[in-house]
Amino acid sequence: MRVLIVGGGGREHAFVRAVLRSPSVSEIFVAPGNPGIAAEPRTTCIDVPASDVAALVDFARKQAIELTIVGPEAPLVLGLVDALTAAGLNALGPTAAAAEIEGSKDFAKRVMRASGVATADWSAHRTLESARRALPDGPVVIKADGLASGKGVFVCDTRDEALAALVKILDGTPEVVALIEERLSGEEVSVIALCDGEDALLFPPAQDHKRLLEGDRGPNTGGMGAYAPTSAIDAAGLGSVQRDILRPVLREMASRGSPFRGFLYAGLMLTPRGPMVLEFNARFGDPEAQVLLALLACDPVPAFLAAASGRLEGHDLRFRPGAAACVVMAAKGYPDKPERGAVIEGLKEASLHADILHAGTRLDEAGRLLADGGRVLGVTVAGSSLADALSHALRACDCITFDGSQHRTDIGARELERPSP
Structure with a gap:
């Protein structure tokens, strides 16, 4: 079997490692990939951007690709899965219509309201004047409605902070929408499910660390690290997430004519009122993918194919005991203005201790490995315990x-500090 993985970050490197476990996979292509991915066995990077839908479909058709796994959100919203499906090819990921659950936070909120899923109260605004009138005193969360690579959320303690965030989002660009959201309190958990349009297989619950600095301080980022599993939510809690959140949302999406197939990411806040949804993503989280895929104890390709074709029944995913952790190494200036071009050294020695998953790297003409993005490397380990x-x-x-x-x-400090059950 030939597999195409779309994307070029740490998540896609983790997918390559997972798919390589399958004895049925003879060759993997990654578009566009990165130097770390290119060094993997049976893996070839191709010079096609993840956003070039026509070129990706053409490549998949000519190379007789039997499964395409779409990593990032942008090609999903652009309709890559729609185009691959129309060409008679298997693709794991939601259609453009279904990917709106991430592409528009306001749309996701309306889906949650229609399906009875618990979430924070919110209002949506197209103008600064409207937002200013609706802005309450006290803590709120301000969100940009569209895709923002994990950096369009502002957790605000004061009205002045909230106004500054609204000004940043509603800068006069037409069609921009900002959300003012009730600020929930509790512990955040990521629950990711492999979905076939009707049902879902859950991965172990994970926690990521979005703030740049230790102690969860500083600006939000795409994620500075993650670990799994977390004991913040137990088996009964996961059962309620499946019953009261995932299945109702899948039913609602199907009723709208947009069944969701692929990886559905539920960002949850564990509140005194129970789990409440902060956001949905239409793809595997990054860096959650690095830790969750590292915990797989099975060949995932049959389940991936089954989800893509809408037939998950009879399939499962198995996970190894212990825990996995990923520590992200980011570039100077990240997340605002990451600097590119720094020479990376020490990977050979580092690989004796961990899997080094490349996120933002490139080779220069001399063959030196350089930092080439905000998040550069994901240092990932699956061990006997989180510690x-x-x-x-x-x-x-x-x-x-x-x-x-x-x-x-x-990373994982909160989990290590929990009292033993």
């Missing part, structure tokens, strides 16, 4: 050097 995984990941981070690199040393 074991984190110890090895941080040891590997200590081996890696590039100018201005940033990483957090407190």
